[in-house]
Amino acid sequence: xxxxxxxHSDIPLTKDEFVSxxxxxxxxxxxxxxxLNCLTQAMARTGYRKEDILLVSGIxxxxxxxxxxxxxxxxxxxxxxxxxxxxxxxxxPDLSVWMATGDGDCAAIxxxxxxxxxxxxxxxxxILFNNHIYGLTKGQYSPTTPMGTVTKTSPxxxxxxxxxxxxxxxxxxxxxxxxxxxNNPKLMTDCMEAAAAHDGTSVVExxxxxxxxxxxxxxxxxxxxxxxxxxxILEDGxxxxxxxxxxKGLRLNGLQLEVVEIGKDGVRPEDILIHDxxxxxxIMHMMLSRMALPDLPVAMGIIRSVKQDTYDDLLxxxxxxxxxxxxxxxxxxxLNSGDVFYIS
Amino acid sequence: MSTKLxxxxxxxxxVKFAGxxxxxxxxxxxxxxxxxxxxxxxxxxxxxxxxxxxxxxxTVSGVSGFQVxxxxxxxxxxxxxxxxxxxxxxxxxxxNLKWAKMGATLLVDADTFVEEAxxxxxxxxxxxxxxxxxxxxxxxxxxTSLTRAAVLELGLDIKTAEKSRNMxxxxxxxxxxxxxxxxxxxxxxxxxRKKPQIGEANKKVLEAGWIYVENLELISSTFHVGKASMxxxxxxxxxxxxxxxxxxxxxxxxxxxxxxxxxxPITPATDILTELAxxxxxxIKTFQAEDEIAxxxxxxxxxxxxxxxxxxxxxxxxxxxxxxxxLAVMTELxxxxxxxxxxxxxxxMPTKSEQGDLLQALYGRNGESPVVVMAASSPVDCFYTAxxxxxxxxxxxxxxxxxxxxxxxxxxxxxxxxRMADLPAIHPPFAQPNDPSYKPYxxxxxxxxxxxxxxxxxxxxxxxxxxxxxxxxAASTDPENHQRMVKLRAQKVQKVAGRIPELKxxxxxxxxxxxxxxxxxxxxxxxxxxxxxxxxxxxxxxHFHHIMPVPRNTAEVLGRFKHRMVCELNSGQFAGYLxxxxxxxxxxxxxxxxxxxxxxxxxVNSITKIYEKL
Numbered sequence: 025x026x027x028x029x030x031x032h033s034d035i036p037l038t039k040d041e042f043v044s045x046x047x048x049x050x051x052x053x054x055x056x057x058x059x060l061n062c063l064t065q066a067m068a069r070t071g072y073r074k075e076d077i078l079l080v081s082g083i084x085x086x087x088x089x090x091x092x093x094x095x096x097x098x099x100x101x102x103x104x105x106x107x108x109x110x111x112x113x114x115x116x117p118d119l120s121v122w123m124a125t126g127d128g129d130c131a132a133i134x135x136x137x138x139x140x141x142x143x144x145x146x147x148x149x150x151i152l153f154n155n156h157i158y159g160l161t162k163g164q165y166s167p168t169t170p171m172g173t174v175t176k177t178s179p180x181x182x183x184x185x186x187x188x189x190x191x192x193x194x195x196x197x198x199x200x201x202x203x204x205x206x207n208n209p210k211l212m213t214d215c216m217e218a219a220a221a222h223d224g225t226s227v228v229e230x231x232x233x234x235x236x237x238x239x240x241x242x243x244x245x246x247x248x249x250x251x252x253x254x255x256x257i258l259e260d261g262x263x264x265x266x267x268x269x270x271x272k273g274l275r276l277n278g279l280q281l282e283v284v285e286i287g288k289d290g291v292r293p294e295d296i297l298i299h300d301x302x303x304x305x306x307i308m309h310m311m312l313s314r315m316a317l318p319d320l321p322v323a324m325g326i327i328r329s330v331k332q333d334t335y336d337d338l339l340x341x342x343x344x345x346x347x348x349x350x351x352x353x354x355x356x357x358x359l360n361s362g363d364v365f366y367i368s
Numbered sequence: 369m370s371t372k373l374x375x376x377x378x379x380x381x382x383v384k385f386a387g388x389x390x391x392x393x394x395x396x397x398x399x400x401x402x403x404x405x406x407x408x409x410x411x412x413x414x415x416x417x418x419x420x421x422x423x424x425x426x427t428v429s430g431v432s433g434f435q436v437x438x439x440x441x442x443x444x445x446x447x448x449x450x451x452x453x454x455x456x457x458x459x460x461x462x463x464n465l466k467w468a469k470m471g472a473t474l475l476v477d478a479d480t481f482v483e484e485a486x487x488x489x490x491x492x493x494x495x496x497x498x499x500x501x502x503x504x505x506x507x508x509x510x511x512t513s514l515t516r517a518a519v520l521e522l523g524l525d526i527k528t529a530e531k532s533r534n535m536x537x538x539x540x541x542x543x544x545x546x547x548x549x550x551x552x553x554x555x556x557x558x559x560x561r562k563k564p565q566i567g568e569a570n571k572k573v574l575e576a577g578w579i580y581v582e583n584l585e586l587i588s589s590t591f592h593v594g595k596a597s598m599x600x601x602x603x604x605x606x607x608x609x610x611x612x613x614x615x616x617x618x619x620x621x622x623x624x625x626x627x628x629x630x631x632x633p634i635t636p637a638t639d640i641l642t643e644l645a646x647x648x649x650x651x652i653k654t655f656q657a658e659d660e661i662a663x664x665x666x667x668x669x670x671x672x673x674x675x676x677x678x679x680x681x682x683x684x685x686x687x688x689x690x691x692x693x694x695l696a697v698m699t700e701l702x703x704x705x706x707x708x709x710x711x712x713x714x715x716x717m718p719t720k721s722e723q724g725d726l727l728q729a730l731y732g733r734n735g736e737s738p739v740v741v742m743a744a745s746s747p748v749d750c751f752y753t754a755x756x757x758x759x760x761x762x763x764x765x766x767x768x769x770x771x772x773x774x775x776x777x778x779x780x781x782x783x784x785x786x787r788m789a790d791l792p793a794i795h796p797p798f799a800q801p802n803d804p805s806y807k808p809y810x811x812x813x814x815x816x817x818x819x820x821x822x823x824x825x826x827x828x829x830x831x832x833x834x835x836x837x838x839x840x841x842a843a844s845t846d847p848e849n850h851q852r853m854v855k856l857r858a859q860k861v862q863k864v865a866g867r868i869p870e871l872k873x874x875x876x877x878x879x880x881x882x883x884x885x886x887x888x889x890x891x892x893x894x895x896x897x898x899x900x901x902x903x904x905x906x907x908x909x910x911h912f913h914h915i916m917p918v919p920r921n922t923a924e925v926l927g928r929f930k931h932r933m934v935c936e937l938n939s940g941q942f943a944g945y946l947x948x949x950x951x952x953x954x955x956x957x958x959x960x961x962x963x964x965x966x967x968x969x970x971x972v973n974s975i976t977k978i979y980e981k982l
Contacts, residue, residue: 044831046842073826074829075823075824075825075826075827075828075829076823076824077823078672078673078823080669083834090831090833091831091833091843094829095829096823096824096829096830096831097830097831097832097833098669098672098699098831098832098833099831099832099833099834099835100665100668100695100833100834101691101692101694101695101834104661104662104665104692104695107630107657107658107661107662107665107666107669108665108666108668108669108672109669110655110662110666110669111628111630111655111665111666111667111668111669111670111672111673111677112669112670112672112673112823113669114628114653114655114666114669114670115626115628115653115669115670115673115674115675115677116670116673116674116675116822116823116824118824119673119823119824136658136659136662137658137661137662137665140657140658140662339653342648343648343649343651343653345648346648346649347648347649347651349649350648350649352647352649352650353649353650354621354650354788355614355617355618355621355650355788356787356788358614358617358647358650359604359614359785359786359788360602360785362604363402363555363558363604363605364602364603364604364785365405365406365602365603365604366600366601366602366603367408367595367598367600367601367602367603368600
């Protein structure tokens with residue numbers, strides 16, 4: 025993005041100023057409340073004027089969020105938020121464009137738009153509420169529901185392999201991907217802030233709990249008592265360590281990642297892999313994003329953040345280039361260009 | 369110029385060029401049109417090509433055609449049957465002879481009438497030798513060998529050399545019609561300016577074709593089509609799709625907005641996307657979307673954020689866009705949806721024309737979802753209708769569906785070049801920054817139009833969306849609010865009738881028979897009305913540019929005639945619509961769904977038969 029393209033507020037803004045005041049209608053205890061808190065906090069931290077922020081959403085519980093955020097907002101139709109946000113940002117790069125979506129909205133009905141916004145690298149910040157279930161339609165399995173899960177539409181367990189959103193996004197060429205649990209507001213806010221700062225499409229996947237239809241779907245990963253051993257919180261340039269006293273870490277064994285303990289079997293601190301979020305080749309990011317319990321911890325934080333030209337910048341650049349070289353400057357020029365003849 | 373042969377003056381002539389796909393018939397037809405235009409003829413063209421890019425060689429299904437109608441009088445259609453048919457191989461002759469008038473001149477490449485090609489075309493014997501063409505005037509020139517001979521000195525390989533066969537045919541035709549060879553040579557040179565060597569070969573073959581007529585006493589006379597009396601000024605030949613693209617661009621410039629087109633390639637609408645993609649110097653943004661839905665959704669995103677937004681498609685794409693059009697209806701955002709109709713249902717006949725999407729445009733959405741529907745009537749009219757569609761979309765904050773069709777989209781006409789200063793101004797209803805009384809759905813009391821508060825505008829932050837809303841923009845399921853909003857959205861669209869021109873009757877202002885048309889059939893129905901009038905039936909013709917809403921005086925105009933006949937290239941969609949709107953009247957209908965434009969002669973004969981029974 026061209027530096028200074030989006031106007032900054034003259035005065036520092038607080039999180040509270042980004043709350044719209046509309047009555048929030050999510051179920052009590054829903055993970056979405058945490059996302060709303062972190063999102064408004066992250067928006068305040070960007071320093072952009074509230075007027076210059078646009079929050080676009082699709083359909084579902086997640087997609088009600090624009091009504092609760094005191095910026096410009098657009099609650100659209102099922103699955104299409106990525107296409108609408110792409111048009112909004114391409115047409116008007118002076119806006120900071122955000123998008124809220126869920127696992128059904130983004131990975132099922134909107135799957136096509138999701139992979140193509142990533143491929144194009146349009147500068148949009150996507151918050152993906154992943155709760156493994158269709159909540160607003162009352163409990164049908166989604167494309168991220170684990171195999172075998174019993175839901176209303178899979179009374180005998182699902183027989184579909186789920187998508188891992190990170191894998192899907194990286195496969196589509198994502199330049200920024202972060203994963204956060206809904207009960208770590210600091211990490212979530214930091215990742216959202218980094219997503220806003222990233223030029224290009226950024227995805228923050230929130231492992232969000234739906235109390236009603238998929239309660240504790242992420243519990244094995246997110247439970248406070250065990251999370252230190254089950255989550256690896258990535259920090260760019262730092263060794264990939266986890267566990268209560270950070271004694272466990274990741275090492276490559278052939279083409280596989282493995283968990284090792286420092287001091288055990290002669291493992292030294294320098295044997296632990298260093299996280300390089302900016303590495304252009306996504307193979308390690310893909311391996312990190314695939315890590316799953318019980319053998320490996322689940323990767324949290326910014327998995328990938330690489331620089332690549334954005335669609336919106338390249339589009340503007342082409343227009344500016346053509347404006348400087350073309351003889352066609354206005355419609356009268358165009359109408360009178362080429363094969364024109366006079367009839368008397 | 370040919371001086372040896374006597375000239376016969378004609379006021380109009382129809383020429384059809386037909387060959388294998390890849391024989392360059394579209395280029396030949398275009399060149400013939402442009403050269404005729406420079407000679408002062410009015411014209412209308414109609415490319416008729418198969419969906420396949422290169423169908424099997426020498427088969428009837430691979431025949432590509434281009435029809436040109438030139439005249440010294442006002443040309444309303446691309447013509448019925450042709451006076452001259454150029455057939456570059458047996459299959460072209462087989463496929464097109466039925467479109468040639470009895471006694472027409474046939475120019476054929478005799479070299480291609482070999483056994484294999486004759487059989488492949490479906491002939492049992494050589495039509496050039498069996499007397500079956502005796503009622504035509506046949507010029508069976510060995511075009512392939514003469515083409516090769518003409519470029520021999522250039523040292524081209526045979527394949528490249530033979531690619532300019534079409535220029536030989538063009539040369540013959542230009543001499544036959546007394547056109548200026550110099551103008552033609554310049555035109556060819558211009559077309560091939562990026563490949564000068566190929567251009568040189570084409571010019572040589574063009575001259576060879578020209579000389580062929582001079583030297584051989586093939587024909588007893590040549591023809592001359594005089595200058596048409598047209599308003600003096602600068603002109604250009606333009607297809608409907610290019611005119612549509614330019615109309616959108618002109619509206620953006622006039623409104624002081626950026627044009628954004630979100631679109632997905634689809635026959636026969638793709639030219640609108642490709643044209644606008646090339647106009648970046650005008651600040652136009654095009655977004656080639658991943659699908660039809662993303663095409664319109666990206667446009668809605670652009671409209672939301674302050675651009676003049678449009679999407680272009682054909683019938684199958686319009687079907688995919690339905691839900692998103694509803695979103696634009698609900699959020700009351702300006703949006704132009706161009707549907708270049710083709711024969712359906714489903715994939716149908718992608719390169720053939722039809723008016724089958726009218727009801728889809730009017731009603732093809734969930735819920736009560738009114739939009740403005742307009743239809744362009746000719747290639748040049750595409751420019752003005754696209755401009756007007758944008759003006760209405762912007763000033764009335766509504767989606768507008770603009771119906772074009774494959775016939776006028778790909779067909780061309782001479783356009784008198786307009787001056788931007790002469791086009792009407794466009795004033796989008798932008799909300800004032802920091803207006804303390806701003807509400808997203810507060811409406812102008814007269815037009816019922818809401819204000820456009822573009823993100824970035826200070827002090828007007830609000831949330832729009834697909835849910836039903838109150839005036840203040842809050843989501844609501846209140847029964848009375850919904851009833852009121854449904855009514856307001858419908859009334860807002862109806863209010864557009866207050867600004868659009870009244871219907872004008874051409875021909876007899878009242879009397880026995882009123883011919884009714886909409887969209888791309890205007891020229892054919894107008895011509896039919898003129899002929900019926902000459903036959904002694906008091907006939908008027910009324911053409912609808914505006915379909916939703918219809919012009920204010922529609923009921924009065926329809927009531928002036930004893931009988932009404934709705935002529936459409938579908939099974940009677942507009943006739944049914946009129947019956948619903950104005951049930952007190954009876955409507956006759958004449959319909960064709962052949963994928964082809966109306967043949968004026970068929971129209972006249974069929975209408976006469978129906979009329980006589982009334």
